[in-house]
Amino acid sequence: MNIALIGSGGREHALCHKLFESSIVNKIYCIPGNAGTNSIAKNLNIDFLNFNRLLSVIKLYNIDLVVVGPELPLVKGIVDFLRKNKIKVFGPDKYAAQLEGSKAFMKYLCKKNKIPTAGFKICKNKKDINIFLAQHKMPIVVKADGLASGKGVVICYSKKEVEKFSNEIFLGKFKSSKKLVLEEFLEGEEVSYFLIVDKKRFSFIGSAQDHKRVGENETGPNTGGMGAYSPAPVINKDLEKKIIKNIVEPTLKALRERNHSYTGFLYVGLMIKNNDPYLIEYNVRMGDPECQVILPRLKTDLGKLLKASVENKLNKIKIKWSESKCMSIVLCSKGYPNRQIVNKKIDLRQIKLTNKSFIFHASTKIKNGLFFSNGGRVLNIVVLGNTFLKIRNQIIKIIKIINWKFGFFRKDIGWRVINKR
Numbered sequence: 001m002n003i004a005l006i007g008s009g010g011r012e013h014a015l016c017h018k019l020f021e022s023s024i025v026n027k028i029y030c031i032p033g034n035a036g037t038n039s040i041a042k043n044l045n046i047d048f049l050n051f052n053r054l055l056s057v058i059k060l061y062n063i064d065l066v067v068v069g070p071e072l073p074l075v076k077g078i079v080d081f082l083r084k085n086k087i088k089v090f091g092p093d094k095y096a097a098q099l100e101g102s103k104a105f106m107k108y109l110c111k112k113n114k115i116p117t118a119g120f121k122i123c124k125n126k127k128d129i130n131i132f133l134a135q136h137k138m139p140i141v142v143k144a145d146g147l148a149s150g151k152g153v154v155i156c157y158s159k160k161e162v163e164k165f166s167n168e169i170f171l172g173k174f175k176s177s178k179k180l181v182l183e184e185f186l187e188g189e190e191v192s193y194f195l196i197v198d199k200k201r202f203s204f205i206g207s208a209q210d211h212k213r214v215g216e217n218e219t220g221p222n223t224g225g226m227g228a229y230s231p232a233p234v235i236n237k238d239l240e241k242k243i244i245k246n247i248v249e250p251t252l253k254a255l256r257e258r259n260h261s262y263t264g265f266l267y268v269g270l271m272i273k274n275n276d277p278y279l280i281e282y283n284v285r286m287g288d289p290e291c292q293v294i295l296p297r298l299k300t301d302l303g304k305l306l307k308a309s310v311e312n313k314l315n316k317i318k319i320k321w322s323e324s325k326c327m328s329i330v331l332c333s334k335g336y337p338n339r340q341i342v343n344k345k346i347d348l349r350q351i352k353l354t355n356k357s358f359i360f361h362a363s364t365k366i367k368n369g370l371f372f373s374n375g376g377r378v379l380n381i382v383v384l385g386n387t388f389l390k391i392r393n394q395i396i397k398i399i400k401i402i403n404w405k406f407g408f409f410r411k412d413i414g415w416r417v418i419n420k421r
Helices: 010-020 051-060 071-075 078-084 103-112 126-135 159-170 237-257 291-297 302-310 388-402 415-419
Strands: 002-007 027-032 065-068 120-123 140-144 153-156 180-184 189-197 202-210 213-215 219-222 227-230 264-273 276-283 325-333 357-361 364-367 370-373 377-385
Touching: 002 010, 010 027, 010 291, 010 302, 010 357, 010 377, 027 051, 051 078, 065 078, 065 302, 071 078, 103 120, 103 180, 103 237, 103 276, 120 126, 126 159, 126 180, 140 159, 153 159, 159 180, 189 237, 189 302, 202 237, 202 291, 227 291, 237 264, 237 276, 291 325, 291 357, 291 377, 325 388, 357 388, 377 388, 388 415
Parallel strands: 002 027, 002 065
Antiparallel strands: 120 180, 140 153, 140 180, 189 202, 189 264, 202 227, 213 219, 227 325, 264 276, 325 377, 357 377, 364 370
């Protein structure tokens, strides 16, 4: 089977790495890929949002299955386009992708189907905002309606903060958002719960917890994610039953009833309060950096799993897991998530990895056989092991050997689980 993998981040390198191990995968073409995928796949530097150009490349390389990594092409309808052209593709259609593409769509679906979530109001103007503010106490969560690369959510502790961030959204800070969602603030522990879904059923494909804030002790602005660990200890059997019964099943049923059955990865972002789950958000793909800590623990052939999903045969595959724990720490360019240093050489020649340690490239390129940064989140250093504390220490050792003076990282990834020991 020849696979085209759409995307260029750490998630895509992790997917590529796992697909490279598959017994049924022949060739992998990454569109556009990065310096890490370059060593195990063929990178094709084309614009994947140019669907007609993409289609011609898929036909040229005899692609059997297209796997879509990031959310943007899903929200723009890449699955609908490829299916219409008789190409097998892993991911949800444009309608179902609104679960992530529109916070308002997701919230309305929750309200209609009695899915537990924070109280909210869809706001199109300042009058809407004032109505919500008059009825709710601080803090309040402000969310841009559309895609915002993980930077469209702010917890506000004053009316002034709400008005400031809301005004930025209305003025076009995020191109995809002409409206916003105001939410009650839920106190609890955040967790990500992942599924692989076909038209008839779904299977659990891992849990993780990540760290969104740029600074240690959860300070500073939100980012795409500074690190993650898996499995999430907060998930237990009782909680899992509630997640499936109260959140997952009503969502998938609602989409089926609208003739848009969900397929692909589904990321269920939750807040756990008094052992009850509340839906914070849906993502219609694997998380990043959560994917980088889930896939190394997966023992089942990923190629066979994706094929089964596309063919609606998930019931034929039993998913198996390593008993090891896994953690990732993200090495970022200095200045991230604001203005940052780019195009700086990274020397990885001194790094000796084992079968339990990985470096997944996120924002890198190759020039004259050398690695260079592209800014943002540059590398994911990932280790499997028995305890999160030992794993974190090992990751930090690797980062110190890399000794990249243009980067920074959080030294407290996993503090919740490590401090509870």
